[in-house]
Amino acid sequence: MSAAEVVFDYFEDHTRSADSVRHSRPVALGLLCFAAGGVSVFMAQAVAGTLAPFSFSLLSLTLLVLWQVVLGLAFTAMLHLVMEFEGIQGSAASLFALMGLADLVWCLAVPLTLVLRLAVPNRPWLMTVAFIGVGLLSLGYKARSIQDNYQVSAARAWITLFVPYVAVVVAVLLVFTVAVVGLVKQFIQWVS
Amino acid sequence: MDLAGPQPQPPEHPPEHHVAGTRRVKRRLMFAVIGLYALSLAAAAVVAIRAPVGQKGKKDGEESLLGLSSKETVGWVSIHGVIYNDGVRAWDKGAYQWARRIRMMAETKGVKAIILDINSPGGSVGAVQELYSQIRRVRKEFNIPIVALFGDVAASGGYYIASACDRIVAHPGTLTGSIGVIFSVDNVEGLFSKIGFKTEPIKSGPHKDIGSWSRAMTKEERDILQGIISDAYEQFLTAISTGRNMPMDKIRPLADGRIYTGNQALDAGMVDALGDSDDAVELAAKLGGIKGKPKVKREADTRQMFLDLFESRFAGAGSPADWLSRLGLRSGLEYRWAGFR
Numbered sequence: 001m002s003a004a005e006v007v008f009d010y011f012e013d014h015t016r017s018a019d020s021v022r023h024s025r026p027v028a029l030g031l032l033c034f035a036a037g038g039v040s041v042f043m044a045q046a047v048a049g050t051l052a053p054f055s056f057s058l059l060s061l062t063l064l065v066l067w068q069v070v071l072g073l074a075f076t077a078m079l080h081l082v083m084e085f086e087g088i089q090g091s092a093a094s095l096f097a098l099m100g101l102a103d104l105v106w107c108l109a110v111p112l113t114l115v116l117r118l119a120v121p122n123r124p125w126l127m128t129v130a131f132i133g134v135g136l137l138s139l140g141y142k143a144r145s146i147q148d149n150y151q152v153s154a155a156r157a158w159i160t161l162f163v164p165y166v167a168v169v170v171a172v173l174l175v176f177t178v179a180v181v182g183l184v185k186q187f188i189q190w191v192s
Numbered sequence: 193m194d195l196a197g198p199q200p201q202p203p204e205h206p207p208e209h210h211v212a213g214t215r216r217v218k219r220r221l222m223f224a225v226i227g228l229y230a231l232s233l234a235a236a237a238v239v240a241i242r243a244p245v246g247q248k249g250k251k252d253g254e255e256s257l258l259g260l261s262s263k264e265t266v267g268w269v270s271i272h273g274v275i276y277n278d279g280v281r282a283w284d285k286g287a288y289q290w291a292r293r294i295r296m297m298a299e300t301k302g303v304k305a306i307i308l309d310i311n312s313p314g315g316s317v318g319a320v321q322e323l324y325s326q327i328r329r330v331r332k333e334f335n336i337p338i339v340a341l342f343g344d345v346a347a348s349g350g351y352y353i354a355s356a357c358d359r360i361v362a363h364p365g366t367l368t369g370s371i372g373v374i375f376s377v378d379n380v381e382g383l384f385s386k387i388g389f390k391t392e393p394i395k396s397g398p399h400k401d402i403g404s405w406s407r408a409m410t411k412e413e414r415d416i417l418q419g420i421i422s423d424a425y426e427q428f429l430t431a432i433s434t435g436r437n438m439p440m441d442k443i444r445p446l447a448d449g450r451i452y453t454g455n456q457a458l459d460a461g462m463v464d465a466l467g468d469s470d471d472a473v474e475l476a477a478k479l480g481g482i483k484g485k486p487k488v489k490r491e492a493d494t495r496q497m498f499l500d501l502f503e504s505r506f507a508g509a510g511s512p513a514d515w516l517s518r519l520g521l522r523s524g525l526e527y528r529w530a531g532f533r
Contacts, residue, residue, distance in 0.1 A: 004222035005215060043233055046240035049263075056240045111232040114239065 003029050010101045010141075018098065018148035025093040030100030031069060037103030037138075038068030044109035047117055048127040072099055078164040083150050086160075090150040098145035105138040265489040266476045267297035267306040274528065275315025275323065275349050287319035291326035293491050298334040303489060305480030306330075306338045307472050308357055313532035314349025317373070317424055317525040324431055327356035337479035341472040342366040342463070347451055349527035351462070352428060355435035358479060360463040361472040362454035369457060370529035371432070371447035373424040375417055378405045424525055436462075451529065 006029060009017035042064045045051045054060035076099050080092040112130045120126055139161065146157040269290070277287050297306055308327070314320060331338055340346070340354035342362035347370035354360050362368060384390060384406055391406040402413050409417075429447060433440050438461065446452075446460050457463045465471065477486035 002215075002219065004219050008218040008222050039233070043236040043240065047236045051240075107229050110229070110236050114232060114235055117239065 003032075007033075007101065007104065010098075010104075014144060014148055017101075018094075018145075021094045021097050021101075022091060022149070025091060026097050027093050030072075030093075030097035033097075033100030033104045034069045034072040035065050037072075037100070037106040038065035040106040040108075040110050041068065044106070044113045044131070047110070047113040048124070048131070050127070068103070072096070072103065075099065075164055078167070079146065079160060082160050082163050083146075083152075088150045088152060095145065095149045098149055099142060102138055102141035102145050105134060105141055108137070109134045263302045263487070264304050264480070264482045265302050265487045266473050266480065266482065267300060267303040268309060268488050268490040269293050269297050269306060270309040270311070270491070271323070271350075271353070272309075272311045272343075275312055275319045275353070277316065277319040277322065287315075287322040291323055294327060294338075295330055297489075297491060298330045298336050300489065304336070304482050305476035306336060307469075307476050307488075308338055308340045308354070309343065309469075310340055310346040310350050310354055311343030312350035312353075313345055313347050314352065314370070314528035315526065316349075317427075317527055320349035320352050320527045321427075321431075323353045324356045324435070327353060328435070331356075331358070337476060339472050339476040339479065341469060342368055342454065345529070345532055347529035347532065348372065350529075352431055352527050355432045357435075359465070359475055361465050361467050361475060362457060362463040363468065364453065364455045364466050366454035366457075367451050367529075367532075368454065368462065369446070369450055369452040370531075371428060371443070372449035372527075373421045373428060374526050374528060374530055375403075375421055375524070376526075376530070377403045377409060377417075379408060380405050381407050420525065424527075428527060451531070 003026065006017055006020055006024075006026060009020065039061065042051070042054075042061050045054075046056050051060070054064065073096070076092060076096040079099075080090070080095055083090055109131065112134065113127055116123075116126050116130055143154065143157045143161050146152065146160055147154055150157075152160075271290050275287055275290075294306065294308070297303055327338060330336065337359075338357040340357040340360045342350075342354070342360065343366065345367040346354055346362070347368055351368050351371065391404075393401045393404065395401055399413060399416060402416060403409075425447075429440055429443050432438060432443050432447075442461070446462065452460065452462065454463060454466055458466055465475065467475075473486055473488055480486075
């Protein structure tokens with residue numbers, strides 16, 4: 001099955017696509033999809049005018065795409081680790097490819113932001129709504145990918161999907177707390 | 193006779209042909225989608241390059257792509273508190289940080305004019321002169337108008353830095369003026385003698401410990417310091433004369449150290465207009481050539497905001513420099529209104 005068919009089936013017949021990905025494990029396709037997702041996010045943000053602090057340049061685009069790919073890798077690794085801990089077998093390479101395919105949803109953001117900018121230029125909040133919508137759609141596809149790759153229920157797939165996000169929030173909160181405690185200590189030392 | 197009975201009819205399309213057909217359709221659809229996506233990417237690139245909102249400013253009068261309004265803004269930088277160069281903590285504000293923020297605002301795309309919101313009784317001579325010089329440099333380098341807006345007080349060094357701006361807007365009740373220099377020397381000789389404390393400076397020259405707080409000042413030392421004060425005072429007058437394009441003989445009578453209200457300052461020609469923040473923004477927008485209602489872009493240093501908030505939790509604790517200033521224990525040459533607490 002060619003890459004074009006895999007992509008087509010992912011949105012049209014996901015069980016067939018998942019089967020195909022499980023057999024061929026197209027990591028390169030996953031990588032390409034993550035990159036395409038990154039390019040789309042960059043372009044959509046450039047159109048929406050929310051690219052700051054980045055500029056509209058090749059260097060910024062490269063950085064963002066690289067970031068997207070690295071994040072995809074890390075995200076996949078974390079999800080796979082969670083599933084492994086739960087004793088559920090599955091291929092990490094397949095998951096990476098499926099996650100990349102789910103990131104392709106971001107390609108929708110480019111025409112969407114263009115249309116919004118053309119149709120309702122004075123309502124920037126609509127762009128935010130569009131971004132949130134596309135993001136949620138991508139999340140939905142990611143949950144379905146987990147479900148297909150590990151043959152788990154939808155609820156379990158959603159819970160697993162949120163584990164990395166929760167982990168990041170907890171880590172940020174922890175760092176913030178440590179920073180505040182450090183500042184308080186420094187202040188008390190300075191006063192005394 | 194046909195014993196085998198009727199032969200099964202071959203299907204119209206064999207399964208291989210059907211699969212091949214489906215694959216062909218899928219590929220074609222995918223290529224069509226990819227083509228459309230590439231097209232939208234190209235369109236997005238054109239939009240981003242030609243009319244990037246908040247990224248690149250447009251030339252004056254240029255029509256924006258898709259008819260979007262331009263993002264020409266008035267930048268807002270606040271200078272609040274005593275102006276010093278130093279700072280013990282990482283988040284202390286100082287002349288260098290303020291100068292950097294003014295420059296960063298001038299470099300921001302779309303910012304056509306800057307409001308300098310001053311609420312300061314002045315500060316050390318070096319710090320004030322650093323800011324004055326940097327404001328003039330930014331004005332020249334970026335060809336950007338800067339309007340000073342006075343808050344409660346913009347006296348001494350606060351007025352010094354404002355004179356580097358294109359225009360000054362003050363509230364009628366703003367306290368300004370206090371043009372002059374001060375060098376405060378504390379003398380705790382009596383206190384030291386009471387507690388039996390004595391310092392024995394070993395000097396390379398007779399005036400090496402000039403301004404020492406452990407002994408009284410000599411007549412010769414006073415003359416030396418007065419000379420320094422006079423020189424710094426002349427520098428102050430020259431700065432105002434250059435910045436405000438005012439003759440020295442018009443400034444000198446005003447510069448006996450007294451403070452003025454905004455109203456009095458307007459009569460004396462020390463400020464250009466009375467008004468509030470909206471008036472200042474409108475004036476800046478006009479000088480910057482912004483048409484229509486101007487938008488204001490405030491400096492957004494989130495780290496600083498957080499640290500300010502954190503600091504305010506501790507009963508208004510300021511930096512050690514601030515505390516020394518408040519207690520009058522900080523010596524040195526200052527363009528500062530000593531009456532402000």
